[in-house]
Amino acid sequence: MKTVIRAAIVLGFAALPASASAQGTSFAFGQVLQDRGLPVEVTSDSLSVDQNDNSAVFTGGVVIAQGEMRLAAPRVRVVYLPDRSGIETLEASGGVTLTSGQDAAEAQNAAYDLGTGMIELNGDVLLVQGSSAISGDTVIVDTAAGTARVSGRVKTILRSGSDQ
Numbered sequence: 001m002k003t004v005i006r007a008a009i010v011l012g013f014a015a016l017p018a019s020a021s022a023q024g025t026s027f028a029f030g031q032v033l034q035d036r037g038l039p040v041e042v043t044s045d046s047l048s049v050d051q052n053d054n055s056a057v058f059t060g061g062v063v064i065a066q067g068e069m070r071l072a073a074p075r076v077r078v079v080y081l082p083d084r085s086g087i088e089t090l091e092a093s094g095g096v097t098l099t100s101g102q103d104a105a106e107a108q109n110a111a112y113d114l115g116t117g118m119i120e121l122n123g124d125v126l127l128v129q130g131s132s133a134i135s136g137d138t139v140i141v142d143t144a145a146g147t148a149r150v151s152g153r154v155k156t157i158l159r160s161g162s163d164q
Contacts, residue, residue, distance in 0.1 A: 038067045054080040069100045087114050104128045117143040
């Protein structure tokens with residue numbers, strides 16, 4: 001999936017006529033607002049649980065689903081709430097792909113705080129929305145608001161209304 005997204009981004013960048021750089025920009029992410037109360041489904045090749053620190057590590061083709069949102073990575077650490085009543089955070093590493101509706105993002109690492117609904121993607125972040133793409137060092141996705149903010153050497157290709 002990561003190869004397909006990267007190929008689509010390269011083709012999208014090549015087809016777009018103008019470019020712009022900025023230090024930070026905000027935009028919508030995902031087609032619908034994410035309901036943080038929805039169950040989180042995790043699929044992986046293996047699981048290691050540590051009762052001492054309320055965590056679990058999923059490895060090998062990890063796919064996490066919550067509503068319309070999907071996160072895929074080679075390794076994901078899940079930290080449970082102190083009372084073990086639910087998940088506090090998800091920490092994905094090793095190359096992460098996040099999708100929500102028609103929007104997709106990839107990065108080296110991601111952290112999802114289920115309490116706040118905030119997802120932070122770090123390291124060579126690439127976001128795709130339809131035929132548009134944007135890259136930066138860090139992307140913060142607010143699943144409650146359905147928005148995202150890109151920072152750290154942001155680069156995007158912009159289309160005028162007549163080019164679409």
